[in-house]
Amino acid sequence: MRPLVQTLRALLAHWRRHPVQLAAWVVGLMLATALWSGVQALNTQARESYDRAAGLFAGAAQPMLVAREGETLTDDVFATLRQAGWPVSPLLEGRVRVGEQALTLVGIDPVTLPAEAAAASAVDQTGFELAAFLTRPGLTLAGPDTLQQLGVEPGAELRLASGALLPPLAVASTVPPGTLLVDVGLAQQLLQRPSELSRLLVADDPRWQTQALPEDLAERLYWQHGQSEDDLTRLTDSFHLNLTALGLLAFVVGLFIVNGATGLAFEQRSSLLRTLRACGVSGRQVVLALLFEVLLLALVAGLLGLLLGYGLAALLLPDVAASLQGLYGARVAGALQLEPRWWLAGLGMSLCGALLAAVGSLWQAARLPVLGLARREAWRAHQQRGVMLLALLGGGLWLLALGLFMAGSGLVVAFAGLAALLLGAALCLPGLLSVAVGIGQRLARGPVAEWFWAEARQQVSALSLALMALLLALAANIGVGSMVDSFRLTFTGWLDQRLAAEVYMNAEDAEQAEQMVEWLVGQPEIEAILPTGHLISRYADEPLELNGIRVHDTYRDHWPVQQQLADGWDRVGTGQAAMISEQMARRFDLAPGDSLTLGLAATPWLLQVAGIYADYGNPRAQMVVDLDALMARAEGPLRQGFSLRLHPDAAPQLVERARRDLGLEGTAVIDQASVRNFSEQVFERTFVATGALNTLTLGVAGVALLTSLLTLTQSRLPQLAPLWAQGLSRRHLAWLEWLRTLCLAGFTILLAVPLGLLLAWCLVAIINVEAFGWRLPLYLFPEQWLRLIGLAALTTVLATAWPLWRLGRQSPATWSKVFAHEQ
Amino acid sequence: MLEIYQVSKSFPTPQGPLAVLQSISLNLAAGNTLALTGESGSGKSTLLHLVAGLDSVDAGTVRVGGETVTGRADADRARLRRTTIGLVFQQFNLLPSLTVGANLAFQARLCGRHEPAHLADLTRRLGLDGLLDRYPEQLSGGQQQRVAIGRTLAARPQLILADEPTGNLDEATGDAVLDLFLDEVRASGAALLMVTHSERLAARLGHQHHLSQGRLESRS
Structure with missing residues (x-):
């Protein structure tokens, strides 16, 4: 145990001396966890809302009887059926307003409610007071999020816009957001629909569904199986899968940072590891200590990431809820309520991600020979061979993507194809950069230019992970941006056609x-x-x-x-x-x-x-x-x-007159411009979360570049100091370093444009068709690419400027330490 | 060629400034060689760095080839190193991304004094003929130091500053490399200031000075 503790102390001491590297590690995993868990929080919240909506009165499975065209369902029908022995229960549903909030008021009869409906609603919960619910003043059951949305406490009495007063509120967590549950008799009064019912719930027993209705009712009623909520889950799956895909992309980009920082820390500590081995610490103990260190850091970064993810989800939830309501009519609670399993899953993801990012370094540590000098150059040469392997793997992934697109079907397969395409491109990047740098090397004239490109070739390995992150983030931005703008253009044209009436x-x-x-x-x-x-x-x-x-x-x-x-x-x-x-x-x-x-x-x-x-x-x-x-x-x-x-000019007056003469409200009468406005608003809000995640992903890529460069510049002095000694000024060298990074990033940015367009094509031609069933025409928006290229270039300039400015500002004493043979 | 006058240098420490060099003065004429010995931490390398303009003095003056090094901007000091001074380090400090051939020619090309015939002759004399396409990591320590020496001499500097040039090599290899180095320096007519721990190696140079507790003692 003691060697393990001492080894861990020696390893952790590295981070005290390299706080920037530690920050890179923690920030990388924190951002990855935050974006992933934020998206999962949004999905969990939405799905929980669907489940509650589906679960109320057993949703999908609940058979019910409703009135035929021209008929009205009343208490009499309910009484007749009950007298005939039918296990029916009355339900009335209507819309009410409390202040500015529109809510659904549902009236039920808890005594006759079928068992499966009772189980799904609040009425069989421990603590449910049947007597209090049925007797005056009664109870109004509502979900905790509804109370939060209304800004009231349990026990409060809400006043409807009509002036009527609701019974005191009680919390029932199973009631869906935006829904109030009261006794059916009270609901009839509040909705001013005396004796009226919306439907009769029937026990889910096949005997009754095959049973003929009493003769006088057969022509007035028909069977309906309410399945809309179950369908809702299915319909919204594609929306959530899209969000998940974006979250996963951001997670992968974040892991690049962790991988880069872990790799560099390993390289810098390889002599320490050898020394520890030479001092009698076994290889197993070294690996165990490294593993423990990774888990410890991942725990801290994961917890910070979860907090950040929670904040992000809370920030995006209103837009996501609006999108889901606009697209699918799904009501999602406006306040986040996450269960412990969300926290545990997020932490698990963080730990797994950290292990995945560190597995290469752990493997190297396990195979590290005790003897043999740490040779950075040899390590770099090994990395060069790795570039070739990565390119081959990337090519293989592209073939896999092609195969999946051509032979597969279904949204998950389409996303798998897209993931293979993006990851393949990222893996090919170091190879492509090496080729480009090789061309630069061949064209270079003069010793400094030759050294410039020769160093660039060696830096490809060191910077490749950050550049891959930049490539992925920028391609995702261009791809999703092109898709959204194509969609916007098509949608606007489509609205012109579809909304022909005034x-x-x-x-x-x-x-x-x-x-x-x-x-x-x-x-x-x-x-x-x-x-x-x-x-x-x-x-x-x-x-x-x-x-x-x-x-x-x-x-x-x-x-x-x-x-x-x-x-x-x-x-x-x-x-x-x-x-x-x-x-x-x-x-x-x-x-x-x-x-x-x-x-x-x-x-x-x-x-x-x-x-x-x-x-x-x-x-x-x-x-x-x-x-x-x-x-x-x-x-x-x-x-x-x-x-x-x-005539379009006459539309506003007609709408106003209709509202006045017929007492119409809201969307009961609406002119074309308002519908268009509403549709466009829904459209824009639908992509708010997507846009935010995309921008954050680009930001994460910027952080990846920044942290890579910060750690890289720390190890650049030994390479630069000899040139300084030979007569190149520190400022000149800092400029050359900056220019080299910009060249590598610039080439990556240029590659991101065709990759982004390919991604956009996949989104409109494959993903959209699989997810939603429609195919959009793909339009090209060069000004959008220029904007994104500018943004990426700015991100790169900012990310590179600071570490290289620091390099240029380091004192001569720091530079000359490189030559001190006592080092 | 080299004039050092009343140079002092101290470094800040948590316990206050630590005086490393105190009023050091010495001169070195063109074609002369001088060994600077002293214990670890006596300030030998610091003095070398001050002469090369890699660090700045607290007080005093350093002149190389008639040009003042002290008080000049970083870019000016860099130009002086590029054109007038050649540096050889214990750690070799070759450019790992360039081949041996490119490393050898690097500084000569940098200062515009690249003479292929001179370089080829130097390469042959240093025994590096068959190694030009290799990378530094593929060479032994002795071979790497010979490349570092060749790189410096190819640029025909007027003043060569060597910091423990054989300190990373075993005695036999170190002696062989030093023989070669001194022959070439003499042939080039440059002045040489070499820092070393070894009194044995110091004795092979024209003059010897010893640094102790920041002060210089002449021994020849």
Whole structure:
């Protein structure tokens, strides 16, 4: 034990003398852990919210009965079914406002709630007071994040915008964010929907699902299996996978720093290790001490990284939550609540990452001969051979990427291909740099120029990890930036086509739709009323958005159709054909002319695919069919709406009048400019987290370069001092060192442009298609590359300036110490 | 060629300034050789560094070839080393990234006095003919020091400063290298100031001075 402790003390003493190196090590792992765990915190938070939403009343698995089109579900129906022995439970759902916050109010009856729904909601939890819930004033159950969002404490009584007062709040961690749970009778009062119910939950028992409904109710009710929340998890998987991929990239870039710092520390301590071995410390003890040192440092860096990651996640959460709500309608709690396993997983990742980054040095330490002088040059020559090996490995990874892209399918495979492509490029970088430096060496004239390039060749190994990090970060920035800007350009054009009407109205129910029609026909400025009906259905066991329209020239002239049969819209008008979205066409391998069958009602609906249109930003499959044909087949009520054509200047007045005359609020009536504005806002927020992670990754690469150079300059004096002795000034040498690093970084930056473009192509042509089902055209943005190149160059200049300025400023005494033979 | 007048130098220590050199004065004419001996830490190397302009004096003057070294800017002192002074170190200090051939020619090319015929002759006399394409790491210590000597002499410096040039070599190799070194220095007509621990080696030079507790004692 004593040799181990003494060895560890001797090893740790190195860091006291090299604090910058220690800082590089810790900062590298801290940033890597922070970016990775930050992303995981965002994903965990979102998934936990989906789970709570899915878990409430058993979500996906919970069978339920709902009213057919034109029918209303009431307490009477519930009573009738209960009297007939049906295990049904009433549920009413509606939207309420508390201050500026819009919330979902859900009314339940805990006594009749099916067991599986009770298990998923709060009502079977220890401490749940049934009597308090049922008797006045009752209880309002809400998730802790909802209370935090509202800024209230348990026991508080919320006042709704309508003026009504809610019962005292109680915390129930299983209630999803933005949801309030009360007794169903109370909910009817608060929502001003007396005796009304949204649905009847039925025990998940196959006996009842095959049982015929009482005759008088069979025509009023139909079975529905609520699956939207389960689908939500599936739909959002691609979003989270994208974030995970970015987090992983940042983690890898951070590990480059750790690897570089560990390698240098090993090189500098190789004579110490030999001395320890010569003093009787066994090889095993040396490796154990090194391992312990790595774990100790990783523990500290990991904990700091977790704290930083938590802060980062808290900072990005509002934007991610807005993206998820805008894209998928998913509500994610606005405040981070992380379980111990997140901390443990983050720490585990940090420790594993540190071990991975240090494994090479540990291996070298295990094989270090006791005898033999430490020969830096020999080590460098070994590194040169390593450059060749890395290039070969990189080439192999590119072949693997090609194979995965050509033969594989699925998002995970696509990301694996992308990872192989990026890592392959990074591994080829030292080889490419060596080739470029070799050309410089051949072209060099004069002793200083020859030395300049000869040193550059030797420095490729020392700087390669930092340059790889720079290459990856910059390529990711260019690639993702090109994809986002291409998407933005396409999306804006697509909005122009898709939002052809000047005003949009959405009815809450059939009654309101009728009121709207009556009102609309009396508005003289309206040139055309285009009714629409919206329904969520399923196709091949996946959610499908069905949009019913009455074919009009507006659709013929503007709808973003990519390909269609001749007279495609006329075919849709017959009720026997449909336009389908690109993602639906790709997902189910459908082309114009193909047929598909929808199982909306008892009779299957056979439809021909009349055309395919772009539907960016929507992860669900979508289909446009004839409205009348849809209404005739739909079991449940359609969400009705109207697209209105009129002179654009008249739109704001019409919207204002509609709000006033019909008492409409929010998105019930909205003009084109507002929809466009909202869509563009959602678009921009969607990429806020991506942009932030990208910028941070570039920052990490900058830190990698800075730390590599700081550690490198510490070992550069012995190489530079002889030149100083031969008559080159220290300032001249510092400039040459700076120029050399800039040359290497500049070449890396130039290589990052084609790699970034390749990455952008993979994102739009492979990843997007796999993740979302649509393919974007790739546009080139040279000014964006110039901006990023400028930013990377600035990062490089800043990262190189300080250590080399320090080098130039070191006193002559420090330089001349190199020649002191007592050293 | 070399005039050192009343030069003093001290280094800061936690216990206060440590005087390493105190009012040192000496002269060395062109073509003469001088050995500077002394214990470890007596300030021999420090004096050499001050002469080469690698460090600055606290007081006094150093002149090389009529040019004042002390009080000059770093760039001026570097020019002086490039054109007038040649340095040979115990640690060889070759440029590891360059071949032996490039190392040999380096300083001569740097000061614009590269004469291929002279270098070829020097290379032959130093016995480095077959090693020109090798890298320093592939040479023995004696071979490396011969390259360092060749590099210095190829530039035809007027003053050669050598700091324990054979200190890293065994006695036989050290003697052989020193023989070669002194022959070549004499042939070049340059002045030589050599720092050494060894009284035996010092005796082979024209003049000897001894440094003790920061003060100079003449022995010849």
